[in-house]
Amino acid sequence: MSNTRDTSQSRDSQKTQESQETHHDREQDAADDRLPTPMEVLRQARSQLAELTGLTPESVSSFEQTENGWSLEMEVLELPKVPDTMSLMASYQVDLDRRGELTGYRRVRRYERGRADARQSGGR
Structure with a gap:
């Protein structure tokens, strides 16, 4: 029993x-x-881009939610020079899925830190 x-x-x-x-x-x-918050996505994007490229993002110039996830443009220092205004900067387009995992990136622009973007003519 x-x-x-x-x-x-x-x-x-x-x-x-x-x-x-x-x-x-x-x-x-x-x-x-x-799903991650926008700030969590931003942190993940910075970390993942740095890990893949060895370049640390200095700033984010655009950040938007897309149909498939997120799209960011990040500014990185590619080649430091003296004086600092002559350093080469680059803008990277970074795409992430809805969970904040990097799905792709590409350099879209390279420029000297001290140079402003050329103004587009407004039809004049």
Whole structure:
């Protein structure tokens, strides 16, 4: 009789443990489904671009949510020079998915730090 009772208790204990594990799995899945905030996306983009290129982004000049995730343009120092205004900077287009994982990047512009963008003529 005690053997039957031990088996029954063992089954109940196993069911309770499985139920707790299933609940934990559901909570983990919900946490995995949570999309990052814009600031988290920005931090991830900076970190991932630096890891891939070895260049540390100095600033973000554009940041927008797209249909597939996020698109950013980041400014990086590519070649330091003296004086600093002669240093070569670059703008990188960085694309991330909805979870903030980098899906692609490309350099879209290179310029000297001290140079302003050329003004576009307004039809004059």
